[in-house]
Amino acid sequence: MTELRELARRLLSEGTVNAVLGWEEGPRGARPAFVTTPDGADRLIFDHRCVHNLASYLSPRRPHLKRLGKVAMVLKPCDARAVAGLIRETQVPRENIVLIGVRCGGVVTDPDSDAALSEATVADRCRGCPDREGRLADHTVGTAGPGFPGPSHRAQKIEELAAKPADQRWAFWQEELSKCVRCHACRQVCPMCFCDRCLADKTQPRWIESSPHARGNMAWHVARAMHLAGRCVDCGECERVCPQGIPLGLITRKIASVVAERYDFRPSDDPAVPAPVGTYRMDDPQEFIL
């Protein structure tokens, strides 16, 4: 923590950056922090409650954050995949951000949790995560625990679902998606949903009905899944923020496994790794093209 605070203080006092995005202690546990003065660096924390993916704040559709000027961002190894995605898709120029990697041995699910990090409390997405330290960083600080073995419960759930007949899978998703109230929180918090004008907000024509009925909800979640194929970095924020408790990670992870299998792409924290969408290879699977 001292190392992180001293680095942030130095970057701010030397004028390298105007703001440091990290985490602080809020009224309900850890939360995103925006530090703009050297003394404010003492607010910064990092521990197993820092679950948020701060890369969402780098999205170009957030003009009020752009006004901060040049920022440094504290990032976990998994968050680095989102930043790499934004750089890969030319949304954030690499030279405009200073990246402070923190070593990470896993986080819990709830930033307001009092529980210690353990096999029982660790976030499912951390199970099997091999990264204690990100590669996309200008500075790396802190120490990390050993991490947690996989597979994740979600991977098991995806296999269970895949083994079911189509009508049962359909029934499962009909029920889950019937809870959706179309607040679009999943989109807003997603670091990779950065379109200035989302397909779901367009009205001339209305591609996706905004009503939270079966038709509109299915259209929205299918569109979201397709638009995140080969792009989702598995930060789990969509599922965490869903006020209705829909297991959205099952959708994004299933799509990710298909992309991994078919196009040999896994979310990477190397911005130079080409994105499967926008890359054509002679040996791409194409038997589904009529």
Place this chain on the structure above:
Amino acid sequence: MSTTTFIRTEDLKGLVADLRAAGVGVAGPARTSDGAVDYRSINAFDDVVLDAQPRNSLKQFFLPPTEPLFKYQRKGSDVAILEISATFPPRVIVGARPCDAAAVDVLDHVMNWDYKDEPWFGRREATTIVSFACPGGDRSCFCTAVGLGPDATRGSDLLLVPAGDGYYVEVVTEKGKRLVDAYPKRFGAGAGVDATLSYREKARASVEGHVPARPDVIRQWVQEHFEDPFWADISLRCHGCGGCAAACPTCHCFDIVDEPETLDAGTRRRNWDTCQTSVFTAHASGHNPRADQCGRCRQRVNHKFAIYPARFNDILCTGCGRCARTCPAGQDVTEILTRIVAMATGQGGAA
């Protein structure tokens, strides 16, 4: 109305069974498949979970997330409007929290302001709200700071407070009295108000002091500080996800859409909407008067604590704290209001 009576827990179970047998819909806080507690339809009082604040509020029972208003059919250059016959079957909500019951009453103002909202009042009239005095909240609760309390009766038809082997019952409205009168064998003599006092005091103590009880100070400061760096400061962490509005018992804005179902026919619906998104205020011209999240965060506070009070002399917030609990970024209304009071009373307030 200020009569009181008593109901034993066994009779409460029996009352829910009686209501179900009579074909009355019953809803209450109950466990969902993902382990949360939501207000939802129940079949028996044993399903009711009273020790956790439900994730949703009562608003979807009166203002559903989506609701068809009418159907339309084009014939040549004419348009025929086909009414959707709305019926509102009787329903009893058992185990409402006082903050959620009060919210429905707060919303009656705006639903009967320039236009009487028929579906809203249709459901209001058909629904009897049986609230249970709240056992106490967490650090995000602040009902006492907005003029309510864990045992407030506002919006409830009956208020039940645990006492002895059942519940002390405050009959708040005529509708509540009708429910008691319809099932006289279920109600009777029992513990008096004295037996409820320690429960009430303990609950009140758990929610007090989280926000200064100064709604007039908050209202005045917000009215006088439309332009203030405070709004930019608090908006930095906001994702504009609107989770706060979805969870809020009093956020009631809706969008009206026409959804074509064939080339010539479709349905006009209204759907929940939120001022936290960019499209909420986007003009057809492309101009957006709330160009970024600063204006949207301000609007949420402004509407609840200044605009609604100015128009209806009532606060559009019941202190339930759901917005703070649901926010993925740790935005906290108790902190915002506390800082406003501190700034207004000259005690600083910078982060």
